[in-house]
Amino acid sequence: MTPTPEARDDAATRMRTPLLALITAEALERDYQMVAQRRVRQGGPPQGGARITGRVGVVAVVAVFGVLLTVAAVQTNANADIDSAGRASLIDRIEARREAVQDLNRRLSDLRESNADAEALLLELGNDVNDAEGEAAELGAVTGFTPVVGQGIRIELDNAAYADPDTEHIRDSDLALLVNALWSAGAEAIAINGQRISARTAIRNSGTAIEVNSMGIAPPYVVQAIGNNDTLSARLLESSSGAAFAVLAADYGWSQGVDNVNEMRLSGAPVRLRQLRSASQATDPRPPREGDR
Secondary structure (H helix, E strand, C coil): CCCCHHHHHHHHHHHHCCHHHHHHHHHHHHHHHHHHHHHHHHCCCCCHHHHHHHHHHHHHHHHHHHHHHHHHHHHHHHHHHHHHHHHHHHHHHHHHHHHHHHHHHHHHHHHHHHHHHHHHHHHHHHHHHHHHHHHHHHHHHHHCCCCEEEEEEEEEEECCCCCCCCCCCCCHHHHHHHHHHHHHHCCCEEEECCEECCCCCCEEEECCEEEECCEEECCCEEEEEECCCCCHHHHHHHCHHHHHHHHHHHHHCCEEEEEEEEEEEECCCCHHHHCCCCCCCCCCCCCCCHHHC
């Protein structure tokens, strides 16, 4: 069935009519119809006063309903705006947190690289420290300021029973001659009566007594020398200093005994000897060469 032009115009008019007005109009028409039908069933046409009262009531109900619809629409729009604003704020917070997490990840990566570099540097410094400690131990053993242990020989010397103290007793120069002979024979560390011979040790007479490291020692003199005990004794006699000391010992009747020792311990020289009294930097008066620059 094809709708008439009037029906099409009416439909178009309804589409252009606002929703609230359309609802209101339809509600009024239905209320009028219901009131008219009720009056017909009761018999007789509706009275003028009742008709006016009914219409006023219907209009009031419709007006209240319209107000409620308007309030609901406004509240719905407000809630939609709030929800939209809350969603936008939440998105902004998520983006901010995401950027913060990315910054923390980059910082963590940088810290890991720094930690790896620090560990490599620490390992390198540890190797340097081990090398320096090893070199210090070697220098300490050579200079006499570090305790050492090892095999070697033990020489015990004493004066003759009836020797003249002024001319025939063992003197500082005699012990110094023996020490030089032991160094020439290959000794690595030497001590006399427990006093370690160092680079700053002095062996000198103080009256009739002998002092080593400014400490007085008395006979018998025990000389300990760390080195290869298979060759140290033989090389001692082969050196010029050792041969000269052997001649002195025979001339003055000094008693001497040499023993090989598998293990002996020598303490370091006194710490006070490490303190320098004066020092100056050595300078080379010659101009630097081309390759030294």
